Amino acid sequence: MNQIICLIDDDPIYQTITKKIIHKSETASKILSFPNGAEAIDGLTGLVHLPEEFPDIIMLDIEMPVMDGWNFMEQFHKIKTIFPKEVSIYIVSSSIAHSDKERSKSYNGILGYFTKPVTLQNVLEIAKS
Template sequence: MNQIICLIDDDPIYQTITKKIIHKSEAARKILSFPNGAEAIDGLTKLVQQPEEFPDIIMLDIEMPVMDGWNFMEHFQKIKTIFPKEVSVYIVSSSIACSDKERSKSYNGILGYFTKPVTLQNVLEIAKS
């Protein structure tokens, strides 16, 4: 597939494992990664002038230092009109709380909620939608 996937998660081990799963799935031509929401907003804003490098999919953790996933989504909703294309966001979290799953439904841009650890099947499902 010819997609760019962006991982936003503070856990470097999770990022390494998920990158390997994405590579195995052949779901992306490129993987971007950021350790928190603030760095992701900054990085995505810098990519606005390079639409060919802008992600198609964001896999977002909820619990992170500096800026968590919910704060990221608040900022993302405000600035997404400047992005060169529509971006699909999926929550990938260790939280199994029903309140988090329900909260994710309140954001237009969030298309799904997956519980860690992410699997090859999850990645394929995300990439197809």
């Protein structure tokens, strides 16, 4: 598959492990990563005129400093019309709270919720949809 996957998570160890899993899955041609929602919004905005570099999939953590996943979603929805293509967003969080899972369903564009640690099977499922 020739997809671009974007990881938004403040945990560098999680990012390293997840990148290895994505590489093993052979589902992505490129992986972007950001440590929080604010840097992700800035980075994605910078790719507006580069559709070939814009992610197809975002794997988003909820709990992060600076800008958490929920605030990222609010900002993302305000500016998503400037983006060159639709993006599939998946929550990948350590939170097992039912309220977080329900809240994720209230956002148009969030297609799924996965609990950390992410597995090879999770990545394959995300990439397929």
